[in-house]
Amino acid sequence: MGEVIRKLNRAGRFLGWYIRYIDSDGKRKAKATKAASAADARRILVELEAQAARRQLGVSERPQPIHGTVLLARWIEEAQPRTRDRSAWAIKQRYTISRVLPLLDRVVDRQDAVRVVRKLSAELAAGTLRLTVAKLKAAWSWAMAEGLVGENPWSKLQLPTVDQRVEYLSRAEVAALIVAADEERDVVGIAVRLALYAGLRVSEVYGLRWRAVDLARGVLTIRNGYGSSPTKSRRERVIPIADPLCDALLAWHKRCPSREYVCPSSTGTATTIRPDIRGLYRRAGLAVPRSPWHVLRHTFASHFLMAGGSLLTLQRLLGHSSVAVTQIYSHLSDEHVASEVKKLRF
Numbered sequence: 001m002g003e004v005i006r007k008l009n010r011a012g013r014f015l016g017w018y019i020r021y022i023d024s025d026g027k028r029k030a031k032a033t034k035a036a037s038a039a040d041a042r043r044i045l046v047e048l049e050a051q052a053a054r055r056q057l058g059v060s061e062r063p064q065p066i067h068g069t070v071l072l073a074r075w076i077e078e079a080q081p082r083t084r085d086r087s088a089w090a091i092k093q094r095y096t097i098s099r100v101l102p103l104l105d106r107v108v109d110r111q112d113a114v115r116v117v118r119k120l121s122a123e124l125a126a127g128t129l130r131l132t133v134a135k136l137k138a139a140w141s142w143a144m145a146e147g148l149v150g151e152n153p154w155s156k157l158q159l160p161t162v163d164q165r166v167e168y169l170s171r172a173e174v175a176a177l178i179v180a181a182d183e184e185r186d187v188v189g190i191a192v193r194l195a196l197y198a199g200l201r202v203s204e205v206y207g208l209r210w211r212a213v214d215l216a217r218g219v220l221t222i223r224n225g226y227g228s229s230p231t232k233s234r235r236e237r238v239i240p241i242a243d244p245l246c247d248a249l250l251a252w253h254k255r256c257p258s259r260e261y262v263c264p265s266s267t268g269t270a271t272t273i274r275p276d277i278r279g280l281y282r283r284a285g286l287a288v289p290r291s292p293w294h295v296l297r298h299t300f301a302s303h304f305l306m307a308g309g310s311l312l313t314l315q316r317l318l319g320h321s322s323v324a325v326t327q328i329y330s331h332l333s334d335e336h337v338a339s340e341v342k343k344l345r346f
Contacts, residue, residue, distance in 0.1 A: 002049055004041045007032075017041035021048055024055035034077065051147075066148055068104030068112075072097060074148070075139040088230075096135045099124070113153040125290060126160040133159060166328060167289045168302035180284035181277075188275070190252050191263045195296035197245035199304075199318050202293040204231060206271050208262040215241070215250060222319065227270055233319045301329050 002021030009015055017035045022028050031048070035041035076090050083089045103116045113136075120129050137154040144152055169177065174196060181192040194205045203225030212221040220239045225231055241249070249262075258264035265271040274293065281288045289295040297318070304314055315326040 002045045004038055004045060005030075006038070019045040019048070021045055022052065023048075024052040065107045066143075067106055068108040069101055071108075071143050071148060072101070072104065072136075072139050075142050078146075079139075079142050093135060096132055097139075100132055100136065108153055110151075110153045113157060117157055117159065121160055130159050133157060166298050166302060167291075167295045168299040169286070169295065171303075173284075173286055174299060176284040176286060177280065180280050183283070184280060186252060186255065187263050188277070188280070190248060191275070192277070192280075192296060193245050193248050194263070195293065196300055197242040198239045199297050199300035200239075201225065201232065201297060202274050203229070206261075206263050206274075209260055210253070210256075210258075210262055211260075213241075213249060213253075213262060215246060215253075218246060231319055233321045235319060235321075237316060237319045239317055298329075301326075305329055 002019060005018040005020060007015040007018045017033050017038060017040070018030055019033060019041055020028065020030045033041050033044050035044060076093050080086075081089050100116060100120065103119065104112075106112065108116075117129070117133065120132065124132065133154055137152060140149060140152040140154055143149045178189065178192060178196075182189040191202075191205050194200045194208065195202065198220055200208070200220075200222065204222055207225045207227065207229070208220070208222070212223060214221070218241045220241055221236065222231060222239060223236050231237075252262075256262070256264070261270050263271075265273075277292050278288045281292060301314055301318060304317070305311070311323055311326050311330060314329065315323045318326065320326045
């Protein structure tokens with residue numbers, strides 16, 4: 001017979017409910033549970049003993065139907081990924097699958113998966129869609145290993161290819177956008193300049209503190225994104241401040257409503273909401289890009305390379321974890337060199 005154990009540490013602090021039982025191979029095993037009470041742990045024990053008995057009798061396991069939302073919640077709570085910071089991993093998974101959750105409140109089969117992908121294809125960029133499906137595939141693979149489902153409906157789905165073209169603005173388009181931004185609000189003009197002249201992500205723009213801006217030395221120290229969240233690469237980086245950005249920051253510092261945040265909300269506090277700047281492009285007479293904020297970062301990177309900058313330096317400025325990520329911009333410098341050579345005349 002199995003037993004339920006109330007586990008304590010050396011200081012007598014309660015750690016959780018553990019169960020001890022004999023598996024189908026005849027070996028005694030112990031397992032930690034996330035049960036909230038002894039009764040819940042007892043139910044888990046009974047189910048494990050029943051599974052062991054069925055395996056001994058050669059009765060095949062038939063997973064009980066489980067809704068997709070429940071499966072994903074259990075995956076995030078129970079999976080053991082290879083990471084030192086499991087809490088950060090869980091936050092990242094929840095964020096990635098947040099858009100798809102309303103579509104998965106049912107037992108998901110292959111047809112449901114195809115329907116979900118078709119719907120998301122009209123809403124998400126190809127790269128974002130592929131990342132979302134990869135997370136769903138990983139969750140169902142974990143569920144199969146746990147005996148919760150019998151198949152993975154997300155495997156071998158046909159997904160749209162990722163468009164590797166880099167959208168960026170020309171010098172004339174940058175000038176027009178800045179004029180439109182300055183007509184909007186002071187903080188919008190500064191935010192747009194930080195993305196254009198320093199290549200900051202939008203989360204880094206709105207998470208930037210004045211204490212990270214050293215106008216005397218002419219550098220920005222990027223430590224975090226929105227609020228206290230870390231940067232995407234989880235690394236600190238230092239970026240030289242371009243002269244036009246330095247002038248704008250000096251003028252803005254005198255009238256900024258916040259002594260803490262460079263780009264505060266309308267109340268002078270931190271913001272965690274990405275402002276919608278599609279109207280800004282329209283007022284500047286420009287086509288609205290697929291990613292209105294990220295195209296500003298692309299613009300910084302593109303013009304940096306076309307001005308003769310190196311990929312390795314650009315990697316450091318953008319905070320990419322690997323130069324392989326920065327390689328998407330490499331063709332821009334090649335095209336620029338080719339266009340310059342074509343100007344050669346004798």
